[in-house]
Amino acid sequence: MDSAVMSLLGAFLLSIIGLFVFIWSMRKGLLMENPRAASVIFAKGEIGKVDDPALQPGERAELQAAAAEKGDAAIHLPDELELDQRLDADRSSAFPVFMFIAFACMWLVLGSVAGLTASLKLHMPDWLVSEAWMTFGRIRTVHLTAVLYGWITNASLGVIIWLLPRLLRTPLMGAMWVMLGGALINVAIASGIGAIGAGWTDGMEYLEMPWQIGLFIVAGMVCIIGPVLYTLVNRKVESLYVTVWYHVAALLWITLLFLVAKLPGVHYGVQQATMNWWYGHNVLGLWFTPVSVGAIYYFLPKIIARPVRSYNLSILGFWTLAFFYAQVGGHHLVGGPVPGWLVTLSIVQSMMMIIPVAAFSINMAGTMWGRTHLARYSPTLRFMMFGGLMYMLSSVQGSFEALRSINQVAHFTHFTVAHAHLGAYGFVTMVLFGAIYFMMPRVLHWEWPYPRLITLQFWLAAVGILIYFVGLSYGGWLQGQYMLDATRPFMDSVNVTLPWLKSRSVGGALMVASQIIFVGHFLAMVLRFGPERTGAALFSLRRAQKLELDHGE
C-alpha cells in the first residue's frame, strides 16, 4: 500500500482508539484526583516529617524547620507498624543493593576516565596511539559500555531493588536470585569491555557487546525479574505507587529490547539500522528514563515530606511515555536510506513526547511550589531537582531535534553528543547520585562520613556538565552549518569544532573529578570512616537500638 495512505489510515485509527480510551477513562473515574494513592509512600502520620538520610541530625532539624507548614502542628507520630515494615523491607534488600551500587561505582570510575581519554584524543589525535585497544574507536566504546551498562544499569537496578520492597511494604523475595542476576550482568559487562578493547564487537552503536556475551545480560535480567514479580504479587499494599509502574515496566522493557536486538542472524542491512535505533533510543526512553523518573516520583516528595501534587498527571505521564517514547527511534535516520513513513512516524512521536514531559514537569513544579528553598538544606534534594529540570530540558530539546529542519544541521555532529550527555548525565546520572546518597545510609547503617563532599560533588558535576553541554552544543551547531555550506571545504567543519572539543575536555575533567570524589566518599563510608553515628539515619532511638542489637554491635 502507498505509504501516505498507510500513515493517514494509521493516524485515523489511532485517534479513534484514543477517543474511546478517553471516554472509558472518564466513565471509570480515572481522572478523579486520588490523594490517597499519592500518599502511599508515607506511613500513616508521616506526611510533614522530612526524610533525608544523607543529612546529619542537625541539618535534618534545619530542613524540618524550613519545611514546616501551617497545619503541621497536628501531625501525629508515624505509625510504628508501617515503619517496622519499611525497616524489614530495607533490610531484606540491603545486600543486593550494596552489590549493585558497588559495581556501579567501579564502572563509573573506569567509564568516565575512558570518556575523558576519548575526549582528549579528539583534539590530540597522536596521543596514545601505539596500541590497538587505546585507539579512539575502542576507548570511546569502552566509555559508552562502561557508563551505560556498568554505571547506569547497575545503579538503576540498585535503586529499583531498594525501592520496590519499600513501596510494596514487603521484604524482597528471592534475594539470592537477584544477586545471581547481578553477578551475571557484571560478568557480561566486564567481558564485553574486554572484548571491545580486543576488537571483538558487534559494531552497532549501543549494541557493541558481542551477542554471545549479551546472552548473560538477558539471563541476569531474567534472574532479577522473577523475584521482583514474585514480590509484587505478594505485596502488602493495595495501591501501586507510580514509581512501581515505572520500575517494573522498565525492567520488562529493557530485557525484551536487549533480547530482540541481540537475536543473532535476524537483522541485516537497512532493517538492522532501524532496529539499531529502535533499541538505541528505547534504551534511553524505556530503561533510563522510567527508572529515573520513577525515582524522582519517590525521592523528591519523600525528602520534602509532601505527596506529589497530582497523581493523575503521573499516570498520564506514564502511559504517554510508554506509548510515544517507544516509537521515536527512527528520527536518527532522517534523510537516511529507510522508508519515509518510518521516519515521519518517529518525528511525530518525538513531538508527542512533549505530553509526558509536560505532565512530569507541571507535576513536579506543583509539588515544589513554594518549597524550592529546601534545596538549600538538602544536597540530595538538589540532585533530584537538577535531574528533573534536565529531564525537561533534554526531552524538549530532543523533540525539536527530531524535526527535519533542525535535524539537518544537528545530525552527524557533536550537537547530538552534547544532547545525549544532557540526558544521560544531567538527568539520569544526577538522579542516580541523589538516590544513592539517600539510600546508602539505610543500606549500610552508617552515615556519609564527610557531608561537605556531597555538596562539592554536586557543584563539580553540575558545572562540569553545563560547560560540556553549552560549549559542545554550540560547536556542534557550527559544525553542522559549515557542513551544509557547499562553498566551505569539509575541513572547515572540523577546524571550527576544535575550541569546543577542548572546552568539552575541561567540562569532562570536572565531571571525572566529581565522580572520583563520589566513589572515594562511597569507599570511605563502606570502610566505616568518619565519626560513628550508627542508626542516626533511622527514625527513633528504639529502632536504632533494636538494629544495633540485631547486628550485635
Next chain:
Amino acid sequence: MENEVKLAAGAMVTLGLATAALVVLPYIQVRDVKAPEGLKPYTSAELRGRASYIANGCVYCHTQQPRDKSFGPDAERGWGRATVPGDYSYDKPHLLGSMRTGPDLMNIGVRQPSKDWHLGHLYQPRAYVPDSIMPSYPYLFDVKNEAEPGDEVLKLPPGYAPQNKIVVATPEALDLVKYLQSLNRSYPVLPPEPQAASGAAAPAVEAAPAPVPVPAAAAASAS
C-alpha cells in the same frame, strides 16, 4: 491502578506496537530488496578489512550514507548519490553511522582509489591532511631497517617516515585498504521508492552523480 497484570500487559502492548513499527514492518518491507546489479559481494580480503573497520570503531566518526540533495551538499562534496536500501545488501552489521567527525566514506573507493594514499593516510593522517583530527594507526604497520621480499613499503611524504627506517604495512592494513577501495556505490539505481509514482510512469533510472575522483595530492580538502 491497582492491578499488576494490567500494568505488565499495557507495558507489553506499547512495546509491541513500537517493535511492529520500527522492527517488523521495515523487515517485511526490505527483505525482498535485491542487490543492485552493479554491486558485487565483498571478497574475503575485503571482509577481513571490514572487520578491522568495525573493530577499530571507524564508524564512530564516519558515516556511510550520503544524503539526498535536499538534506545537504553531500553529492557536491563528491560523496556520491543518496543511497538506497539495496546498496547495503551485503552489509552485516550495517555501518550507516551517526557522526561526521570525518567525511562520509560510502564512495571513498571512487574518489580515492590510490592504495599508497590510503596506507600513508592510515599511518599518519596529518601527512596528507594537515589539520586532520583522525588518529594515526601505527599499530597497523611495522617499522623495519630494510624491506624483506613481499613487503609493502609505504611511500610517505618527506619528513613523516622514521629516520633511516622504512614503514611496512601489515596484512591487516592491506585488507583494510582493500575494503576502503571497495566502497563504491556509484552504479545507477532505481529511485528510492518507485511505487510512489503509482505505476503511471515507468520508473526512471536515477542519474548517478558519480563521485569525483580526487587526485591524491589534492585530496586534502576532501578528507
